[in-house]
Amino acid sequence: MTLIVAKFGGTSVASPERIKNVAKRLARMKENGDKVVAVVSAMGKTTDELMGLANAVNTNPPARELDRLLSTGEQVSMTLLALSLESMGLRAMSFTGRQAGIETNGTHNKARIVKVHNERILNALEADIIPVVAGFQGIDANGDITTLGRGGSDTTAVAVAWGIGADVCEIYSDVDGVYTTDPRIAPRARKLNEISYDDMLELSSAGSGVLQSRAVEFAKKWGVVIHSRSAFSDAPGTYIKEDPKMEEAVITGIAHDTSEIKVTIRHVPDAVGVAAKVFSALAANMVNMDMIIQNTSRDGATDISFTCPASDLARARETLDVIIPEIGADSVDVEEDIAKISLVGTGMKSSPGVSALAFRTLGENNINIMAISTSPIRLSMVIDSAETQRAVQLLHTAFDLDSDSIFEETQLSAEEIAAKMAKGR
Amino acid sequence: MTLIVAKFGGTSVASPERIKNVAKRLARMKENGDKVVAVVSAMGKTTDELMGLANAVNTNPPARELDRLLSTGEQVSMTLLALSLESMGLRAMSFTGRQAGIETNGTHNKARIVKVHNERILNALEADIIPVVAGFQGIDANGDITTLGRGGSDTTAVAVAWGIGADVCEIYSDVDGVYTTDPRIAPRARKLNEISYDDMLELSSAGSGVLQSRAVEFAKKWGVVIHSRSAFSDAPGTYIKEDPKMEEAVITGIAHDTSEIKVTIRHVPDAVGVAAKVFSALAANMVNMDMIIQNTSRDGATDISFTCPASDLARARETLDVIIPEIGADSVDVEEDIAKISLVGTGMKSSPGVSALAFRTLGENNINIMAISTSPIRLSMVIDSAETQRAVQLLHTAFDLDSDSIFEETQLSAEEIAAKMAKGR
Numbered sequence: 125m126t127l128i129v130a131k132f133g134g135t136s137v138a139s140p141e142r143i144k145n146v147a148k149r150l151a152r153m154k155e156n157g158d159k160v161v162a163v164v165s166a167m168g169k170t171t172d173e174l175m176g177l178a179n180a181v182n183t184n185p186p187a188r189e190l191d192r193l194l195s196t197g198e199q200v201s202m203t204l205l206a207l208s209l210e211s212m213g214l215r216a217m218s219f220t221g222r223q224a225g226i227e228t229n230g231t232h233n234k235a236r237i238v239k240v241h242n243e244r245i246l247n248a249l250e251a252d253i254i255p256v257v258a259g260f261q262g263i264d265a266n267g268d269i270t271t272l273g274r275g276g277s278d279t280t281a282v283a284v285a286w287g288i289g290a291d292v293c294e295i296y297s298d299v300d301g302v303y304t305t306d307p308r309i310a311p312r313a314r315k316l317n318e319i320s321y322d323d324m325l326e327l328s329s330a331g332s333g334v335l336q337s338r339a340v341e342f343a344k345k346w347g348v349v350i351h352s353r354s355a356f357s358d359a360p361g362t363y364i365k366e367d368p369k370m371e372e373a374v375i376t377g378i379a380h381d382t383s384e385i386k387v388t389i390r391h392v393p394d395a396v397g398v399a400a401k402v403f404s405a406l407a408a409n410m411v412n413m414d415m416i417i418q419n420t421s422r423d424g425a426t427d428i429s430f431t432c433p434a435s436d437l438a439r440a441r442e443t444l445d446v447i448i449p450e451i452g453a454d455s456v457d458v459e460e461d462i463a464k465i466s467l468v469g470t471g472m473k474s475s476p477g478v479s480a481l482a483f484r485t486l487g488e489n490n491i492n493i494m495a496i497s498t499s500p501i502r503l504s505m506v507i508d509s510a511e512t513q514r515a516v517q518l519l520h521t522a523f524d525l526d527s528d529s530i531f532e533e534t535q536l537s538a539e540e541i542a543a544k545m546a547k548g549r
Numbered sequence: 550m551t552l553i554v555a556k557f558g559g560t561s562v563a564s565p566e567r568i569k570n571v572a573k574r575l576a577r578m579k580e581n582g583d584k585v586v587a588v589v590s591a592m593g594k595t596t597d598e599l600m601g602l603a604n605a606v607n608t609n610p611p612a613r614e615l616d617r618l619l620s621t622g623e624q625v626s627m628t629l630l631a632l633s634l635e636s637m638g639l640r641a642m643s644f645t646g647r648q649a650g651i652e653t654n655g656t657h658n659k660a661r662i663v664k665v666h667n668e669r670i671l672n673a674l675e676a677d678i679i680p681v682v683a684g685f686q687g688i689d690a691n692g693d694i695t696t697l698g699r700g701g702s703d704t705t706a707v708a709v710a711w712g713i714g715a716d717v718c719e720i721y722s723d724v725d726g727v728y729t730t731d732p733r734i735a736p737r738a739r740k741l742n743e744i745s746y747d748d749m750l751e752l753s754s755a756g757s758g759v760l761q762s763r764a765v766e767f768a769k770k771w772g773v774v775i776h777s778r779s780a781f782s783d784a785p786g787t788y789i790k791e792d793p794k795m796e797e798a799v800i801t802g803i804a805h806d807t808s809e810i811k812v813t814i815r816h817v818p819d820a821v822g823v824a825a826k827v828f829s830a831l832a833a834n835m836v837n838m839d840m841i842i843q844n845t846s847r848d849g850a851t852d853i854s855f856t857c858p859a860s861d862l863a864r865a866r867e868t869l870d871v872i873i874p875e876i877g878a879d880s881v882d883v884e885e886d887i888a889k890i891s892l893v894g895t896g897m898k899s900s901p902g903v904s905a906l907a908f909r910t911l912g913e914n915n916i917n918i919m920a921i922s923t924s925p926i927r928l929s930m931v932i933d934s935a936e937t938q939r940a941v942q943l944l945h946t947a948f949d950l951d952s953d954s955i956f957e958e959t960q961l962s963a964e965e966i967a968a969k970m971a972k973g974r
Contacts, residue, residue, distance in 0.1 A: 140605035147606075174625065180565035181572075181629050182636035189635070189643060193628035196621040200599065203618040204606050210614070211607035218614060 127249075128153060130294045131163040131259065131281035136355040137201045138168035140208075146296075146355070147208040150254060154214065159249050161288065162256045163281040164205055166197025171260075187232030191261075191271045195221065198258035198277070206256045216254040219245065221261035221269070225287070226280060228262035234273035235262060237280075237342070240287035249288070257284055275336035282339045286346040293343065293350050295335065300354035301361035302327070302334050304525040305378040309513040312526040316376065318363045323376040323468050326502045330466035331381025340364060374478060375469040375523040378516055382463045382509050384414060386494065387440055388429040391454035394421040398451050399428060402444075409443045411436045415464070415497040415504065425453075429495060431506060434460065462494065463509040465516060467523065468502050479503055485522040491515050552674075553578060555719045556588040556684065556706035561780040562626045563593035565633075571721075571780070572633040575679060579639065584674050586713065587681045588706040589630055591622025596685075612657030616686075616696045620646065623683035623702070631681045641679040644670065646686035646694070650712070651705060653687035659698035660687060662705075662767070665712035674713070682709055700761035707764045711771040717788075718768065718775050720760065725779035726786035727752070727759050729950040730803040734938040737951040741801065743788045748801040748893050751927045755891035756806030765789060799903060800894040800948040803941055807888045807934050809839060811919065812865055813854040816879035819846040823876050824853060827869075834868045836861045840889070840922040840929065850878075854920060856931060859885065887919065888934040890941060892948065893927050904928055910947040916940050 130150065137143050146162070153160045165171075174193050178185045185193075202218040209216035225241030248255040259277025264270050272279050278295055285293035300315065302324065307313040319327075321344035328337040334352055343350050343364065353361030392398060399418060406413060417429040432440060437458065444456050472478050479496075482503060486493060491514065495506040507515055520526055555575065562568050571587070578585045590596075599618050603610045610618075627643040634641035650666030673680040684702025689695050697704050703720055710718035725740065727749065732738040744752075746769035753762040759777055768775050768789065778786030817823060824843060831838060842854040857865060862883065869881050897903050904921075907928060911918055916939065920931040932940055945951060 140602060143606055177565060177625070177629055178632055181568055181633035184636070185632045186635055189628050189631050192643060193625060193632070196624050199621050199624075200602070200618060203614050204602055206614050207603055207610045207618070208606035210611055211609070218617060 126158045126292065127288065127290045128158050128160045128292055128294055129163060129281050129285040129288070129290045130160055130296060131277060132165065132355060133277065133297045134165040134168050134170070135298050136296055137164055137205065140204070143201070143204050143208050146205060147212055150209060151212055151214060154254070160254060161245060161249065161284060161290070162205060162254065163259045163277060163284060164198060164201045164256065165259050165277040167201050170197040170200070188268055191232045192269050194271050195258070195261040195269045198260050202256045202258045209254055209256070214254055215252060216256055217248050218256045218258070220258050221280070222263045224255075224257045224284065226262035226283060228264055228270045228272070230264040230266065230268070230270065232268075232270055235264065235270035237262060237272070237283045240283050242284065242287035245284065246288055275339070278336040278339035279342055282342045282346075282348050282350065285348045286342070291349070293348050295350055295352050296355035297334075297352070298355065299334050299352070300357065300359060301352055302332070302364070303377065305516050305520055306332075306380065309380070310517050310520050312517075312520060314525060314527045316362045317360075318365065319376055320470055321364060321366060322501055323470055324364045326466070326468040326499065327377050327379045330379035330468060330502065330504060331383070331464065332377070332379040335364070373469065373524070374471040374475040375467050375525060376471070377468050378519055378523075378525070379466045379468065380463055380512055380516055381466070382512060383433055384431045384462060384464060385434045385437055386429055386431050386459040386462045386506060387444075388427055388457040388459070389444065389448065389453050390427055390457065391425045392428050393452050394424050394426050401451060402428065402447055403430075405443050405447050406430075406440060409439050411440045411443065415495055415506065417495045431462070431464065431495065461509045462506050463512040463515075464504050464506050465512070465519065466502055466504040467519065470501050472501050472503070481522060482519060485518050486515060489514070489518055551583045551717065552713065552715045553583050553585045553717055553719055554588060554706050554710040554713070554715045555585055555721060556702060557590065557780060558702065558722045559590040559593050559595070560723045561721055562589055562630065565629070568626070568629050568633050571630060572637055575634060576637055576639060579679070585679060586670060586674065586709060586715070587630060587679065588684045588702060588709060589623060589626045589681065590684050590702040592626050595622040595625070613693055616657045616694050619696050620683070620686040620694045623685050627681045627683045634679055634681070639679055640677060641681055642673050643681045643683070645683050646705070647688045649680075649682045649709065651687035651708060653689055653695045653697070655689040655691065655693070655695065657693075657695055660689065660695035662687060662697070662708045665708050667709065667712035670709065671713055700764070703761040703764035704767055707767045707771075707773050707775065710773045711767070716774070718773050720764075720775055720777050721780035722759075722777070723780065724759050724777070725782060725784060726777055727757070727789070728802065730941050730945050731757075731805065734805070735942050735945050737942075737945060739950060739952045741787050742785075743790065744801055745895055746789060746791060747926055748895055749789045751891070751893040751924065752802050752804050755804035755893060755927065755929060756808070756889065757802070757804040760789070798894065798949070799896040799900040800892050800950060801896070802893050803944055803948075803950070804891045804893065805888055805937055805941055806891070807937060808858055809856045809887065809889060810859045810862055811854055811856050811884040811887045811931060812862075812869075813852055813882040813884070814869065814873065814878050815852055815882065816850045817853050818877050819849050819851050826876060827853065827872055830868050830872050831855075831865060834864045836865045836868065840920055840931065842920045856887070856889065856920065886934045887931050888937040888940075889929050889931050890937070890944065891927055891929040892944065895926050897926050897928070906947060907944060910943050911940060914939070914943055
């Protein structure tokens, strides 16, 4: 017997038909003799629709009331899944975040789980009932409903898995696992059987959208094994765990991210505290800087560049319009058509040649690298976004990540691959 | 200062625009120096849609889970109204049935309120906050969510009004009050300024759909004054209260109902206990008989007729197919095209001539009366449904109910009247 937490995203419960399919899958687990707890997101685009209604009546909705509103989405999907299980002759019971004992801090809209009281879920399992838990929500110490932010249902699933000591936390989605890179742009991408928490975290934060970073962090901290797999097939997906018995590859995967822009401040005086002043002003105005590049000084001045999400541009300009005259810099350039390509792999720690091979591969193919940043297990390079696909394919081949079954893989049409996968969004 | 409970139905909160209008109305009450508690139904057809989803995954959904699902509808509308009030600079707080202290019995889907614990609402009012309460829902002694059945939000509003000792319970809808009869079929119908609880109850149960009977019963029992008025205008509507200072009319209003059918069992042996056997079998099979007519006996047998909702016909036939051979009756006739016309008025008690005038009015105009039933304050007559409009107009005139301002009223086109009113649905 395996104790499983199975989480189903919005796409998997978007219609009564799909909810019935989820119920059938849970029924098969029960038939196999496993015990299972389901965690569900809201149906399809429900959360966006509720947010749209809130914004229509209040352009700046107070967080506490907003959380009460948003939490209804999962209350609908959890009840429908419980009803569907009951109609198949199984015993099921739905649990709101409060009833499932998900206690969070009081940071509405992006609360963090601080405690999990899973007695009621364990009691239900003991009584051979399938608990169906609302993802994305909890309660704070005041008893107010909180929500965990975008993708919070993954975090709920990992928290419940930890709370009840589940053997595995299965995350079902429209993606069938973690790939070495986005198969939509590199048909030779390979599905990984296993990946370490650290590599998964770097891939997620570098733009691979398979799993919520916070859920992976939580899983790493508490040692919960995640199995990322497809809601539409029975094929195994990718296990995310502490010590995967991996092929000893230097690089685990390549992520790309075209959602950032590059801002360059020209001719910044090279004096103590100037850069700090710029960056603290940007941070204070909620500009999330990712990579920062300070060029070598010339004539007592330098150019400073940083990348940030395109959505932060207005706030960045607002801040720089004030700061630039203050510090005596010249002007601001913005490049919007950039892409960040990231090589990720725990194996990089013991392999010094990674940067050299990456730079040579792109250089020989006339792809200019505008900026570089590294961590012990990641190398990120900013390039022209028009070169994204070519750069990913070249690096994928250079680092020996290409699928062995080239023939088979290349038989797939672009549509088939896109349908099979929706990674990296 | 007046303490007001203001209830808004699904049509009044069907869109963000309409919710904003409700918020504006509440703001005006505050400006007038009144204190107000809002009670809301789910937006538009939400409850029907949720019921549809439930039926799509489970053709016989368990009542407990169904109530959890349905209760989310009011949780959405209450939050949106609170958000809208906040955006206007007012302080508001939403309350689920549980938080508003609406305690019910455990009869899921049509629970009855047993207690009201309104401390939290009173505390909010004390702090100058507008409480927004979810209608239609409560919790039972086990802490499970219950719902009050169709139109239950009216009952919530009356219960809250009683619980906090409100001066008036205003029920806003797309109808601007209680009329002497349905203005869509009788343009000379007059809006009543006041009506007694008893007359309102008889009108409601005789087919006038303005207010939920249960809410009026509750209001009568606890002495809550109801003001039924339009959500789309500021004109006063109709007060429902114990001792209205009414014009001393014999008849308060005329209701009609075309949703029933008439079933006649031919040649029933005239023996002791036979009729009882028929009616108890029908009742046991959930056939809601309304009027029962037993004709005088001839040759030791008689015809027995009863009226019941058309939706009960299948169950009635099922029962009679078994009973008729048992009791030795002949056959069953069903008439579907019938209408029940009801004259209602507390004044009837002291005016013996009502039946005579009603029968003569219809008789002189060749409208045949198929069945009659009475209560101390109601006279109901079953006629051919094709004659509904003519019968209502004739009786309305005969009992001096016609509007004085005939000229003004008849200036309204059928469309204008239909738009202005939507009574009797």
